[in-house]
Amino acid sequence: MYVAVKGGEAAIGAAHGWLAHRRRGDTALAELSPEQIQEQLGLAVDRVMAEGSCHDRALAALAIKQARGDLIEAAFLLRAYRNTLSRFVACEPIDTGAMRVQRRISATYKDLPGGQVLGPTFDYTHRLLDFALAAEGLPPEAPEEAEAADGTMPRVTELLAREGLMSRDKLGTDEAPPDLTREPLPFPTPRPLRLQALARGDEGFLLGLGYSTQRGYGNAHPFVAELRMGEVEVMLAPAELGFAISIGDVTVTECQMVNQFAGSAATPPQFTRGYGLAMGHGERRAMAMALVDRALMAKELGEEATAPAQDAEFVLLHADNVEATGFVEHLKLPHHVDFQSELEKLRSIRARWQAERDAAAPIQEAAE
Amino acid sequence: MNAIPPLNRPDAAYNFAYLDEATKRMIRRAILKALAIPGHQIPFGAREMPLPYGWGTGGIQVTAAILGPRDVLKVIDQGADDTTNAVSIRRFFARVADVQTTTRTADASIIQTRHRIPERALTEGQVMVFQVPMPEPLFKLEPRLAETRRLHALGDYSLAQVKLYEDIAKQGESGSSYAHPVMVGGRYLMSPSPIPGFDNPKLHNSPAIMLFGAGREKKIYAVPPYTTVESLDFDDHPFKPVRAPQRCTACGSTTSYLDEIIADDQGGRMFVCSDTDHCAENQGI
Amino acid sequence: MRPAFTDTVFGAQQSFRALMEAIARPGRLQDCDVLPDIPEGLEPAAAAALLTLADAETPVWTDAQGDAREWIAFHTGAPLVDDPARAQFLLATAAMPALATLDRGTDETPQDSATLILQVGALATDSGWLLTGPGIETVHHLHVTGAPADFVAQWSANHAGFPRGVDLFLCAGARLAALPRTTRIEEAG
Numbered sequence: 001m002y003v004a005v006k007g008g009e010a011a012i013g014a015a016h017g018w019l020a021h022r023r024r025g026d027t028a029l030a031e032l033s034p035e036q037i038q039e040q041l042g043l044a045v046d047r048v049m050a051e052g053s054c055h056d057r058a059l060a061a062l063a064i065k066q067a068r069g070d071l072i073e074a075a076f077l078l079r080a081y082r083n084t085l086s087r088f089v090a091c092e093p094i095d096t097g098a099m100r101v102q103r104r105i106s107a108t109y110k111d112l113p114g115g116q117v118l119g120p121t122f123d124y125t126h127r128l129l130d131f132a133l134a135a136e137g138l139p140p141e142a143p144e145e146a147e148a149a150d151g152t153m154p155r156v157t158e159l160l161a162r163e164g165l166m167s168r169d170k171l172g173t174d175e176a177p178p179d180l181t182r183e184p185l186p187f188p189t190p191r192p193l194r195l196q197a198l199a200r201g202d203e204g205f206l207l208g209l210g211y212s213t214q215r216g217y218g219n220a221h222p223f224v225a226e227l228r229m230g231e232v233e234v235m236l237a238p239a240e241l242g243f244a245i246s247i248g249d250v251t252v253t254e255c256q257m258v259n260q261f262a263g264s265a266a267t268p269p270q271f272t273r274g275y276g277l278a279m280g281h282g283e284r285r286a287m288a289m290a291l292v293d294r295a296l297m298a299k300e301l302g303e304e305a306t307a308p309a310q311d312a313e314f315v316l317l318h319a320d321n322v323e324a325t326g327f328v329e330h331l332k333l334p335h336h337v338d339f340q341s342e343l344e345k346l347r348s349i350r351a352r353w354q355a356e357r358d359a360a361a362p363i364q365e366a367a368e
Numbered sequence: 369m370n371a372i373p374p375l376n377r378p379d380a381a382y383n384f385a386y387l388d389e390a391t392k393r394m395i396r397r398a399i400l401k402a403l404a405i406p407g408h409q410i411p412f413g414a415r416e417m418p419l420p421y422g423w424g425t426g427g428i429q430v431t432a433a434i435l436g437p438r439d440v441l442k443v444i445d446q447g448a449d450d451t452t453n454a455v456s457i458r459r460f461f462a463r464v465a466d467v468q469t470t471t472r473t474a475d476a477s478i479i480q481t482r483h484r485i486p487e488r489a490l491t492e493g494q495v496m497v498f499q500v501p502m503p504e505p506l507f508k509l510e511p512r513l514a515e516t517r518r519l520h521a522l523g524d525y526s527l528a529q530v531k532l533y534e535d536i537a538k539q540g541e542s543g544s545s546y547a548h549p550v551m552v553g554g555r556y557l558m559s560p561s562p563i564p565g566f567d568n569p570k571l572h573n574s575p576a577i578m579l580f581g582a583g584r585e586k587k588i589y590a591v592p593p594y595t596t597v598e599s600l601d602f603d604d605h606p607f608k609p610v611r612a613p614q615r616c617t618a619c620g621s622t623t624s625y626l627d628e629i630i631a632d633d634q635g636g637r638m639f640v641c642s643d644t645d646h647c648a649e650n651q652g653i
Numbered sequence: 654m655r656p657a658f659t660d661t662v663f664g665a666q667q668s669f670r671a672l673m674e675a676i677a678r679p680g681r682l683q684d685c686d687v688l689p690d691i692p693e694g695l696e697p698a699a700a701a702a703l704l705t706l707a708d709a710e711t712p713v714w715t716d717a718q719g720d721a722r723e724w725i726a727f728h729t730g731a732p733l734v735d736d737p738a739r740a741q742f743l744l745a746t747a748a749m750p751a752l753a754t755l756d757r758g759t760d761e762t763p764q765d766s767a768t769l770i771l772q773v774g775a776l777a778t779d780s781g782w783l784l785t786g787p788g789i790e791t792v793h794h795l796h797v798t799g800a801p802a803d804f805v806a807q808w809s810a811n812h813a814g815f816p817r818g819v820d821l822f823l824c825a826g827a828r829l830a831a832l833p834r835t836t837r838i839e840e841a842g
Binding site: 009012076079181185186323328334341342 | 382386388411412413414415416417418420421422423425445446447450451452453454455456459482483484501511512513514539540541543545546547562563564565566584586587610611612625626627628642
């Protein structure tokens with residue numbers, strides 16, 4: 001007598017108990033605190049904030065701990081939490097021109113007003129495993145220039161725009177921008193929504209797409225006009241006050257990538273910009289985003305659009321790793337009902353194939 | 369006005385049924401339009417849920433938007449109440465809505481399902497909520513949403529007809545054994561979700577309301593009661609619902625949809641009802 | 654200001670289920686008695702329908718004036734528009750705006766069409782129009798007291814534009830019935 005498998009509930013409970021045990025690991029070792037993750041795995045925290053669409057380092061660190069370091073799982077935790085929060089008001093656009101810059105480089109000019117500021121970067125490090133880090137040691141010496149640079153630094157793209165060499169982005173209107181988290185993406189997709197989707201897209205996916213534009217899949221000739229990272233003020237303008245007040249600072253990374261545009265009947269040849277912005281310190285993300293943003297302008301600029309990175313539906317509907325991981329991983333769920341119908345289908349088609357073959361065989365023998 | 373039963377929710381930190389009221393309103397507006405345009409996919413602002421995309425978030429959002437304290441909820445996956453994802457979704461609603469749940473099809477007012485329609489005939493008091501992975505019936509033939517939206521507007525389903533014609537020419541029958549597309553009300557081509565073709569006829573002129581939710585793809589669609597739902601076919605090759613031609617080892621049914629179970633490594637197998645409630649009822653359990 | 658739902662969550666849920674049943678089964682009457690105390694000029698079912706569906710994201714048109722209008726604006730938070738053609742939801746307490754003047758959506762986005770909530774004198778199902786279409790097993794009867802004289806002609810034009818078209822909730826007191834664009838109406842012979 002067959003007895004259907006029961007006890008899904010008990011199995012789930014036991015599995016989650018085991019997971020909690022695994023998460024903690026060897027209890028002879030000290031437990032990792034979210035504060036340690038925030039301080040010492042800061043770039044992981046920044047990535048989770050960006051892909052989780054929620055600027056909160058403490059929550060992102062907690063999510064990383066809960067997810068056992070699986071950053072996509074952590075982004076998912078943060079998104080699901082974010083979705084339950086009430087929204088009170090939209091802040092003013094942040095002004096990255098007034099950023100307290102910790103890092104700012106331009107690849108297009110040897111020197112420029114405000115100078116090149118290397119800041120805390122992996123660039124020019126030699127990628128040799130540092131075995132000293134494996135042993136507990138003294139903290140590194142305080143850096144000589146750890147303070148943010150004073151004074152605003154003009155944006156490189158603005159310098160080009162003044163000369164008429166760079167197209168200016170249309171200034172924002174008073175209308176509230178569309179919100180990707182409230183409405184489904186429309187196609188064709190206006191640029192604010194494209195940028196929103198890219199800003200929380202999977203870093204690896206953006207990186208691969210951006211890379212593809214450099215290898216001939218899309219006609220890109222990009223230069224990093226500017227990459228800057230530092231703190232910006234977040235301003236709110238409550239209606240009852242009538243002016244904006246600062247509610248705190250956030251760290252962001254911004255990349256402005258310049259790209260040639262051949263011009264059209266209406267527009268002279270000029271540079272165009274691809275734009276990337278990442279919460280926290282995320283240079284790879286900001287740069288890849290800027291490349292893809294520019295690639296997605298192809299149709300609007302009347303350029304030939306044949307490469308994957310220029311295809312808005314393809315890029316925007318596959319960039320979200322919370323959506324992607326859910327759907328890929330849902331294949332783990334039972335599908336035996338569908339599979340059963342496939343089995344019956346295949347058996348039926350094979351039987352027909354065999355019958356036709358058997359019917360044809362005597363004729364062939366006779367011919368021989 | 370009837371009194372509303374007192375609530376005793378363990379997770380009072382969240383709103384009843386998890387979603388906030390503004391989100392429910394947005395989903396409810398979509399559901400009403402979906403019922404007014406049978407088979408047409410309505411885009412909606414699907415939210416991230418605490419369960420992964422692809423694991424029933426569309427169905428969960430639809431259920432959350434309609435569910436009330438007087439409902440009795442049944443959740444099935446592959447026809448069974450005890451599969452892990454069905455258990456997980458039922459636990460979610462017990463946690464955030466403290467709603468009464470059941471495994472008995474006859475007792476349920478809302479049945480959330482993945483991949484099956486119960487064997488027992490549905491009634492006018494019931495709402496089916498289908499979890500849908502890919503709402504677009506044409507997606508394998510035309511992945512671009514802007515283009516499929518245009519084809520639906522024109523009622524141009526030649527892509528699907530050509531595919532079916534090619535399948536029949538090549539292999540003597542339709543290539544799709546599940547998620548076989550249907551024409552709703554003679555106007556819209558619709559994916560019935562990945563139910564086996566065996567279940568397609570149950571959608572036709574059903575007394576129950578059929579709601580379909582696709583969370584990741586952000587679409588809601590519906591079939592009202594007593595609405596024609598015809599599986600795509602040709603007159604000389606009518607659609608044939610298929611089941612394993614065996615009898616259920618447990619209840620003896622020769623009409624229900626069966627799961628094939630591998631019994632040993634010698635090729636032995638047995639067949640049992642996929643609908644666990646139906647099987648139990650047949651056995652008098 | 655008179656109150657809205659006694660219980661925001663369950664009032665809206667109960668009212669929505671009445672609306673959903675109504676539109677799924679055109680012409681069948683549903684009870685929607687969740688607003689015991691509303692301003693003069695509004696009927697309980699019609700007011701509940703609007704409260705359940707409209708909010709800051711949906712432009713609303715109404716001919717209600719005075720307290721009733723303020724009540725709608727306050728409790729829904731919806732922007733009130735003067736032009737019926739721009740409204741996503743309309744609540745008509747007296748004359749029905751011509752259906753042809755309302756937003757009927759586009760062939761690609763027929764769901765963007767308007768939903769009209771119409772207060773009428775009385776609803777009965779033992780006689781009247783013959784309704785057929787999705788949601789109706791064979792035929793439903795609906796008698797409406799207070800619909801415009803040319804209603805059936807207006808409705809046939811609306812129905813003929815499918816998938817475009819306006820959807821209608823008819824409300825009398827605490828009861829309501831729906832006519833989705835799919836419903837065909839014939840005058841009783």
